Amino acid sequence: MSITRRDVITQSAKLLILTPAAAAFLDYLRGETTELEPKYKIAEHYWAMTIDIDKCIGCGNCVRACASENDVPDGYFRTWVERYQIDAWPDEHPRVDSPNGGHDGFPQSKAPGAKSFFVPKLCNHCAHSPCVQVCPVGATFETQDGLVLVDKSYCLGCRYCVQACPYGCRYIDPRKQTVDKCSFCYHRISKGLTTACCETCPTSARTIGDLKNPKDPIHEFLRDNSVQVLKPHMATGAKAYYKSLDQSVR
Amino acid sequence: MQPLVHAVEGFMYPNEVELQWSILIVLYPFITGLVAGAFILASLERVFQVEEVKPTYRLALLTALAFLIVAPLPLQLHLGHPERSLEMFLTPHTSSAMAMFGFVYLWYLMAVLVVEIWLDYRKDIVLLAQSSRGPLRWVYRVMTLGSTNISARSLRLDDKTGYIITVIGIPSAFLLHGYVGFIFGSVKANPWWSTPLMPIVFLFSAIVSGIALVMLMYIATTRIRKQRLDMRCLDTISRYLFYAFLTDFSLEMLDLIHRIYEADESFKSLDFMVHTRLYFSHILLQIVLGTLLPLALLAYTQLFRPGEARRKVIYSLAGVLTLIGIFAMRWNVVIGGQLFSKSFLGYTTYKMEFATREGLLPAIALMILPFAILWGLVKLLPPWHEESVQTLGGGHGGLSR
Numbered sequence: 001m002s003i004t005r006r007d008v009i010t011q012s013a014k015l016l017i018l019t020p021a022a023a024a025f026l027d028y029l030r031g032e033t034t035e036l037e038p039k040y041k042i043a044e045h046y047w048a049m050t051i052d053i054d055k056c057i058g059c060g061n062c063v064r065a066c067a068s069e070n071d072v073p074d075g076y077f078r079t080w081v082e083r084y085q086i087d088a089w090p091d092e093h094p095r096v097d098s099p100n101g102g103h104d105g106f107p108q109s110k111a112p113g114a115k116s117f118f119v120p121k122l123c124n125h126c127a128h129s130p131c132v133q134v135c136p137v138g139a140t141f142e143t144q145d146g147l148v149l150v151d152k153s154y155c156l157g158c159r160y161c162v163q164a165c166p167y168g169c170r171y172i173d174p175r176k177q178t179v180d181k182c183s184f185c186y187h188r189i190s191k192g193l194t195t196a197c198c199e200t201c202p203t204s205a206r207t208i209g210d211l212k213n214p215k216d217p218i219h220e221f222l223r224d225n226s227v228q229v230l231k232p233h234m235a236t237g238a239k240a241y242y243k244s245l246d247q248s249v250r
Numbered sequence: 251m252q253p254l255v256h257a258v259e260g261f262m263y264p265n266e267v268e269l270q271w272s273i274l275i276v277l278y279p280f281i282t283g284l285v286a287g288a289f290i291l292a293s294l295e296r297v298f299q300v301e302e303v304k305p306t307y308r309l310a311l312l313t314a315l316a317f318l319i320v321a322p323l324p325l326q327l328h329l330g331h332p333e334r335s336l337e338m339f340l341t342p343h344t345s346s347a348m349a350m351f352g353f354v355y356l357w358y359l360m361a362v363l364v365v366e367i368w369l370d371y372r373k374d375i376v377l378l379a380q381s382s383r384g385p386l387r388w389v390y391r392v393m394t395l396g397s398t399n400i401s402a403r404s405l406r407l408d409d410k411t412g413y414i415i416t417v418i419g420i421p422s423a424f425l426l427h428g429y430v431g432f433i434f435g436s437v438k439a440n441p442w443w444s445t446p447l448m449p450i451v452f453l454f455s456a457i458v459s460g461i462a463l464v465m466l467m468y469i470a471t472t473r474i475r476k477q478r479l480d481m482r483c484l485d486t487i488s489r490y491l492f493y494a495f496l497t498d499f500s501l502e503m504l505d506l507i508h509r510i511y512e513a514d515e516s517f518k519s520l521d522f523m524v525h526t527r528l529y530f531s532h533i534l535l536q537i538v539l540g541t542l543l544p545l546a547l548l549a550y551t552q553l554f555r556p557g558e559a560r561r562k563v564i565y566s567l568a569g570v571l572t573l574i575g576i577f578a579m580r581w582n583v584v585i586g587g588q589l590f591s592k593s594f595l596g597y598t599t600y601k602m603e604f605a606t607r608e609g610l611l612p613a614i615a616l617m618i619l620p621f622a623i624l625w626g627l628v629k630l631l632p633p634w635h636e637e638s639v640q641t642l643g644g645g646h647g648g649l650s651r
Contacts, residue, residue: 077264096261096595121263130439136349137337154337157330159270160348166439168263168592172270177330234438250593 040190045145046211047184048239049198050221051120053246055205058083058118060105062197062206067103069185069196076171077101078182079122079197085114086248094248119242119249120206122197123148123169123182124230127237131161131170140179146211146239147186152178166234184208260596267598269588272608273581274324277616279430279452280580281321282355286427286453287460288314289363289419294490296416302486308633309471310464311367316624318359324616327607347433358426362419368393369412371631373400389630427456434583441516442587447505454498459576461491466569467624469562475634481558485551488565492548495572499541502579519594527589527597532582540575544568 058081066072066079081102085095095111102118109116125148132142139154140161155178162170162179173180185195189208193199198206209218221227221243228245229238242249258267292310294300326332339356342349368375376398379390428449434440435448465487472479509517524532547568551561585600603609 080264082261093595096593098261098264101264130437133345134348134437135343136346136352137334137341138343138346154334155331156334156337158325158328158348159330160346160433162265162270163588164437164439166592168266171265171268172330250595 037190039192042143042145044212047125047146047189048209048211048218048241049122049125049184049195050207050209050218050227050241050243052203052205053117053119053242053244055203056081056118056120057203057205058102058106059202060102061200061202062120063101063103065196065200066182069188070183072180073173073175076173076180077103078169078180079120081106082119082121083109083116084119084246084248085109085111085116086246087111087114096250115246117244117246119245120197121167121169121230122240123184124167124236124238124240125182125184127239128235130164130166130234130236134160134164136160147184148181149183149186150179150181152176152180155179166231166236167238257599257601258596259598260591261593262591262596262598263593266588266591269585269598269600271584271588272328272600273585273602273610273613274328274608274616276577276580276584277324277613278321279427279456279584280459280577281317281324281616281620282430283427283452283456283459283576283580284463285314285318285321285363285460286423286456287458287462288317288464289423289460290457291461291464291487291490293416293420293423296413297420300486302482303490305480305483306464306468306487308370308631309467309628310460311363311370312627312631312633313464313467313620313624314460315363315367316620316627318355318363319623320616320620321355323619324613327612327616347429347436351429351433354422354425354429358419358422362415362422366412366415366419367631368395369408369415372397372408373405374631376400424453428453434587439592440587441514442520442590443583445505447501451498451501451505454494454501455576455579457494458491458498459573461487461494462569462572462576465491465565466573469566469569471628477634479562481561484565485561488548488551488568491568491572492545492552495541495545495548499545502541516594519590523586523590523597527599528582528586531578532586535578536575536582539571540578544571544575547571 060081062079063077063081067077070078072078079101080098082096082098083102083106087095095114097106099106102120106118125146127142127146129140129142129148132140132148135141136158137154137156139151139156140148141151142148157172157177157179159172159179162172170179170181172178185193185197185208188195195206195208198204198208207217207221209221210216211218218241222241225243227241227243229241230245230249231238288310291303292307292314295303295307326335329335338349338352342352344350372394375390375393377400379387379394379398382390431449431452434443434452435445437443465484468484468487469479509520544567547564550556551564556564588598589600590597605611
């Protein structure tokens with residue numbers, strides 16, 4: 001039986017047209033289309049977080065709430081709290097600890113009388129994010145509403161972004177072998193709720209804010225207080241704004 | 251995760267305690283460095299007419315190819331999802347040095363190294379296709395790519411094209427390994443890595459390691475073949491090794507002096523790390539045993555011109571120490587860059603496992619594999635005339651160049 005050129009062309013054309021059609025149908029059957037939140041308009045929001053060091057009591061509620069809400073594996077942290085204790089000035093080596101990320105609170109201080117405070121940390125959702133810059137496939141990306149997110153179905157697990165983050169907020173989820181980090185509880189804030197950490201903070205030390213909303217209290221916070229970001233010399237455009245951040249904080 | 255906590259000294263961000271890049275990522279720049287260095291040695295003969303090193307020309311190219319084939323393997327073993335790695339080529343994120351490097355690697359493999367080897371061996375491949383029997387005959391026939399013309403004019407064209415490819419190949423080799431340096435050097439979050447000198451230091455240490463490797467391969471293979479070592483060739487190679495090493499050492503000293511003088515925020519923490527956790531690998535292995543000692547040995551041969559037997563021993567020793575030193579340098583960059591906290595307040599430990607995906611055992615296997623591949627390549631494409639005459643025997647004797 002001889003195969004003519006016409007046969008080859010018709011068979012190839014059928015293959016080219018039917019394969020994507022079949023793939024699209026399979027996708028539909030598997031129900032893999034993402035759910036849209038119809039009431040949430042991305043262009044109307046620009047998220048940032050404010051953290052008031054004076055109010056943080058190191059209770060660890062935020063760490064536990066985040067771990068529970070976002071299924072964070074043991075030993076890894078989307079958010080954590082550090083305790084700084086500074087005995088004397090000039091102190092080039094402050095005493096810092098973060099037992100299990102502050103998940104279970106903090107033990108008794110061994111330096112009574114030292115200047116001490118708590119610093120909650122999380123992903124800063126940088127506007128000029130170095131982690132986004134280095135991702136080889138663009139699995140991590142900046143959204144229009146100011147978040148830096150990770151597409152876990154695309155991440156290779158190369159860990160370049162973990163190396164590039166100056167703040168140490170990324171980790172590899174050992175169960176999925178992809179990178180994970182704070183997502184500002186996007187699944188909650190896009191529904192008008194607040195983040196898990198802000199929800200459980202007893203002193204309102206942490207607050208999520210929408211910079212595009214003129215009525216949001218974040219504007220008053222930024223205007224009335226002395227505000228810093230972590231590692232400003234890195235020019236990452238960090239969007240976690242700290243009030244009363246001591247110069248010793250790294 | 252929990253057992254590692256006790257290995258932390260001082261304070262580290264909680265997610266920093268576990269190292270991200272393992273010994274496999276130490277292997278990768280080591281292997282690509284050997285490739286770039288071997289190729290540059292080969293190009294010395296082709297482009298710069300240093301005909302003393304001609305006996306090592308084909309061996310250097312085959313060595314480069316064997317190592318370049320193995321180079322992606324440590325990366326694939328390391329990835330969380332190696333099955334997605336093709337996405338780096340299909341949907342690259344163009345701001346990522348890692349993504350763009352994939353294209354540099356591909357360019358270098360396909361458009362430089364493979365083409366150059368094919369052009370240089372084409373006449374031999376054609377003759378081998380005619381004279382061999384069995385399945386090997388088909389292998390050679392495929393390798394000719396249909397080009398069976400070996401007239402004098404055709405061979406001159408091969409030669410000219412090969413020359414052009416080598417000329418393009420030299421900056422390509424520079425790019426191949428300079429880019430790996432850039433992958434580290436462009437990470438502003440890490441002060442141990444972030445310096446514009448990084449691509450240059452990586453490149454020169456690559457040249458040093460590649461030259462040392464080819465020198466050792468030449469000594470070893472000549473011994474195995476029970477042939478006489480071409481001392482003029484060896485002396486020339488070691489001279490180039492000496493010059494390259496002096497340059498590499500100067501660049502690394504420049505980086506060190508600069509860091510000590512400027513003493514920026516990271517300096518105290520890094521200095522402490524080098525003197526404690528990296529003392530063995532950095533001070534002893536990289537600097538003393540891996541740089542100063544081979545430099546002294548090579549300087550001795552240059553200044554005092556010892557006899558042939560002594561020179562052979564010194565070259566072999568210098569070559570081995572050099573490779574150890576350059577491997578230690580890769581270790582100190584990759585592992586060292588992850589041992590200190592970005593808060594500059596603490597240190598962690600690298601717990602290298604043995605028989606896991608990223609353990610010592612696969613690392614050793616990956617270092618042995620290129621030699622196994624090289625053995626196969628040498629059998630398939632003999633770099634030496636005597637051996638090829640012996641393997642063919644019979645009617646079609648002389649493969650002359």
